Amino acid sequence: MDFATWLRSRGGKVNQELDLFSVLESGDRGVVARRQIAEGELLLLLPITCALYIPTNEELAKNPAAFPPAVHYLREQHPGLSPFLATSLVLMSELARAATASSEGGAAAAGAAAGGGSEWAPYLATLPADCPDCLLYWSSEEKEELAGTAISESGPDPASDVFRRHVAPVLAARPDLWPGLTQQQQPAAAAGGKGVKAAAGGEDQGAGLRAFLRAAAMVQSRAFHLEAENWVSGAKEVVSELEGGGTQVFLLPGIDMINHSHNPVRRNARLDRLNVAQAAAAELLPGGEGAEGKEKGKGAAVEAYFVMRADKPIAAGEEVLHTYGNLSDAQLLQTYGFLDSQDDFRTTTTAAATGSSQEPAEEGKGKGKKGTKKQGKAAGKAGAAGADAGAAAGGGGYRNLYNAALVAWSAVEEVCSGLLRSMDQKPPASLQRAKRDFLAAAGVLQPAAPQDTQFVLLAREPLPDELTTAVQVLLMTKEEFQELKREYGSADAGTSAAAAAGAAGKKGQKASQAAAKSGKGGKGGAAASGSGKAEGAGAGGSGDAKLPKLSLGTALLEEDEDFAEMVCIATLQVLEASLDRYPTAAKEDVRMLRSADCTGRQRLAVRVRLGEKDVLQLAKKAVVELMRKLRDGPAAGKDKDADMEEKSDEEEEAEESEDSEEEGKKRRGGAESGGKRAAKKQRRGLGAAESEEGSGSDDEDSEDEEDEDEGEGSSDDEEDDGLLMGSDDSEKVGYGGEDFDDGIGEAHDRGKAHEAPKDD
Numbered sequence: 001m002d003f004a005t006w007l008r009s010r011g012g013k014v015n016q017e018l019d020l021f022s023v024l025e026s027g028d029r030g031v032v033a034r035r036q037i038a039e040g041e042l043l044l045l046l047p048i049t050c051a052l053y054i055p056t057n058e059e060l061a062k063n064p065a066a067f068p069p070a071v072h073y074l075r076e077q078h079p080g081l082s083p084f085l086a087t088s089l090v091l092m093s094e095l096a097r098a099a100t101a102s103s104e105g106g107a108a109a110a111g112a113a114a115g116g117g118s119e120w121a122p123y124l125a126t127l128p129a130d131c132p133d134c135l136l137y138w139s140s141e142e143k144e145e146l147a148g149t150a151i152s153e154s155g156p157d158p159a160s161d162v163f164r165r166h167v168a169p170v171l172a173a174r175p176d177l178w179p180g181l182t183q184q185q186q187p188a189a190a191a192g193g194k195g196v197k198a199a200a201g202g203e204d205q206g207a208g209l210r211a212f213l214r215a216a217a218m219v220q221s222r223a224f225h226l227e228a229e230n231w232v233s234g235a236k237e238v239v240s241e242l243e244g245g246g247t248q249v250f251l252l253p254g255i256d257m258i259n260h261s262h263n264p265v266r267r268n269a270r271l272d273r274l275n276v277a278q279a280a281a282a283e284l285l286p287g288g289e290g291a292e293g294k295e296k297g298k299g300a301a302v303e304a305y306f307v308m309r310a311d312k313p314i315a316a317g318e319e320v321l322h323t324y325g326n327l328s329d330a331q332l333l334q335t336y337g338f339l340d341s342q343d344d345f346r347t348t349t350t351a352a353a354t355g356s357s358q359e360p361a362e363e364g365k366g367k368g369k370k371g372t373k374k375q376g377k378a379a380g381k382a383g384a385a386g387a388d389a390g391a392a393a394g395g396g397g398y399r400n401l402y403n404a405a406l407v408a409w410s411a412v413e414e415v416c417s418g419l420l421r422s423m424d425q426k427p428p429a430s431l432q433r434a435k436r437d438f439l440a441a442a443g444v445l446q447p448a449a450p451q452d453t454q455f456v457l458l459a460r461e462p463l464p465d466e467l468t469t470a471v472q473v474l475l476m477t478k479e480e481f482q483e484l485k486r487e488y489g490s491a492d493a494g495t496s497a498a499a500a501a502g503a504a505g506k507k508g509q510k511a512s513q514a515a516a517k518s519g520k521g522g523k524g525g526a527a528a529s530g531s532g533k534a535e536g537a538g539a540g541g542s543g544d545a546k547l548p549k550l551s552l553g554t555a556l557l558e559e560d561e562d563f564a565e566m567v568c569i570a571t572l573q574v575l576e577a578s579l580d581r582y583p584t585a586a587k588e589d590v591r592m593l594r595s596a597d598c599t600g601r602q603r604l605a606v607r608v609r610l611g612e613k614d615v616l617q618l619a620k621k622a623v624v625e626l627m628r629k630l631r632d633g634p635a636a637g638k639d640k641d642a643d644m645e646e647k648s649d650e651e652e653e654a655e656e657s658e659d660s661e662e663e664g665k666k667r668r669g670g671a672e673s674g675g676k677r678a679a680k681k682q683r684r685g686l687g688a689a690e691s692e693e694g695s696g697s698d699d700e701d702s703e704d705e706e707d708e709d710e711g712e713g714s715s716d717d718e719e720d721d722g723l724l725m726g727s728d729d730s731e732k733v734g735y736g737g738e739d740f741d742d743g744i745g746e747a748h749d750r751g752k753a754h755e756a757p758k759d760d
């Protein structure tokens with residue numbers, strides 16, 4: 001039975017105008033329209049009973065006939081297995097049973113699977129032999145190219161390790177469910193530390209491990225999860241938790257043939273999950289049996305449908321594309337084994353000639369060229385550190401707008417103590433610890449293991465507030481820190497983060513008042529997670545449910561030039577240190593990408609690391625810009641003006657007095673004359689910056705270019721054009737999401753440390 005016939009026999013529908021298995025120019029397969037398809041037209045209707053997935057206990061009890069035997073076994077005997085592993089095991093079982101039945105001349109291919117064979121055989125036949133560039137198949141040598149990136153791996157090969165610890169024992173206990181996969185499971189097959197390629201390749205590593213690698217690669221690169229939109233924040237959240245922990249993943253036959261594009265202009269399909277009533281109301285159900293919620297010829301009730309529809313008109317010959325999520329290159333490579341070719345490095349004469357750093361990857365998003373070198377000079381000495389912010393990113397066009405880079409808390413801590421040491425203000429270890437604990441409790445660091453926190457910098461938001469807040473807290477004097485703690489702890493949930501911004505100085509109170517008024521911090525104020533978006537937060541949610549996340553914004557920086565310089569310089573040093581963790585410089589990566597010799601997995605790895613460095617460079621640029629703003633104060637000035645209008649004379653007076661030298665003394669915890677402050681600045685190595693700042697030599701040049709830069713990558717409509725654009729109340733279905741994957745498909749929060757897969 002071919003796939004379309006199988007799908008229809010089970011109550012599904014495939015648009016006649018679609019070639020589901022078209023071979024594209026690239027050699028990959030994809031879904032292509034044979035003729036014009038109108039907007040809104042159904043592309044594919046899939047009853048949930050056609051999907052392979054691990055059900056909740058309730059789903060299983062309601063509809064036992066809908067699930068293959070491995071599902072029943074795993075839910076009963078191994079309920080704590082992660083959804084990813086369990087789904088991989090189910091797929092392995094169905095593949096093995098189908099193969100056994102067909103080699104025995106059984107009835108599997110026809111779909112009758114009482115004792116053997118697989119009812120999913122026509123779907124299984126559509127699966128590729130592997131996911132060619134999935135990290136599971138990279139040798140350790142190939143993986144070395146990823147050193148320093150968010151997906152670099154050290155230690156034993158995770159797939160072999162997981163196989164040995166979690167999969168092999170399950171196979172051994174029920175060889176009837178995994179026929180042919182248990183004979184050759186020698187210990188060598190699962191020995192940790194071996195390259196995956198070797199494990200997957202010619203050496204006799206055991207049929208079980210090979211089958212596991214394939215199934216894991218399939219689930220990793222093809223499974224969907226459900227998403228729902230948070231009606232309050234608008235953020236998409238992964239839903240459908242299993243009782244044993246973890247979220248469900250679904251293999252959706254046919255729908256999993258559709259390729260990904262980052263480019264909203266190219267995307268033309270959307271996916272929803274509808275309940276029976278919604279599907280019937282949308283007149284999507286086949287007459288009769290589907291509408292009654294029963295799958296043809298089976299006792300299984302159809303409780304839901306996955307529906308793929310054309311989101312816009314699709315021309316004859318056009319590929320059907322949707323999005324797997326707003327994923328960075330590292331996430332795309334780790335989970336799906338590819339990078340969007342539209343984002344590939346392109347040398348353009350203009351870009352190379354002007355030294356422009358990046359072009360938007362997507363058509364229609366361009367906002368002009370940039371010349372970041374001048375801007376770097378203008379920002380003084382520290383600015384010079386960021387001068388190559390764009391240049392290092394390439395001098396050629398390259399950008400996945402969803403790229404991200406990680407900055408380790410340990411680097412932040414090290415840089416800040418180093419800076420304080422150089423100023424003879426080495427903080428005692430107890431104060432360092434107290435600051436770390438406070439930041440964890442205030443939601444800036446992950447609460448469980450604050451020392452392992454990684455700040456997530458996004459191309460769209462390269463300088464997250466968590467990072468600058470952490471730097472500020474680390475550079476505060478003991479007295480300032482204590483005051484901050486007091487204010488933060490005593491304020492109520494609505495205003496504490498804002499009030500905390502003012503904790504270290506009265507002038508900060510001004511910003512905090514403004515922040516409290518606006519309700520979400522605003523510029524220079526403290527935002528209590530104003531965006532409500534976990535993706536930008538990176539370092540996890542608030543550690544204390546009663547208090548909002550601490551967010552210092554730039555209030556303190558605006559009021560104290562010295563402090564601002566320290567914070568900016570420390571942040572630049574942190575970013576430099578983060579760039580140093582890669583074995584190659586960005587310029588080398590660019591050279592490699594320009595070379596025709598850089599192909600295959602090496603090219604993919606170079607693109608990933610260059611993409612991350614690009615984000616770090618953008619962050620440096622943002623720091624330089626912040627310094628410039630703090631010094632020249634156009635934006636801050638505007639804010640101040642607005643504030644002033646609303647303030648009483650009394651308040652104004654108070655604020656003026658707070659500008660006094662005394663405040664500066666207080667901040668530094670000692671009596672300093674203006675002269676002493678200058679001397680201190682020299683000691684801190686800030687003197688040169690001050691003198692160069694004063695010159696303001698290249699300001700004019702830089703400003704225009706900076707303005708242009710700001711426009712890039714900030715297209716709101718594109719942000720909105722997210723993964724799923726479904727009907728109002730249907731459940732959303734999607735790939736990927738905001739989480740990084742740990743290499744074997746265990747999605748986890750980017751702010752959290754990787755965890756070993758759960759034991760049963």
Ligand SMILES: C[S@@+](CC[C@H](N)C(=O)[O-])C[C@H]1O[C@@H](n2cnc3c(N)ncnc32)[C@H](O)[C@@H]1O
Nearest residue numbers: 029128221222256257258259260336337338340
């Ligand atoms: C869900 S499957 C899509 C169907 C797949 N092309 C096939 O032949 O079975 C996901 C896989 O398709 C490939 N893919 C999807 N989108 C791609 C793209 N934009 N560029 C290159 N490969 C892509 C990757 O190999 C990925 O792991």
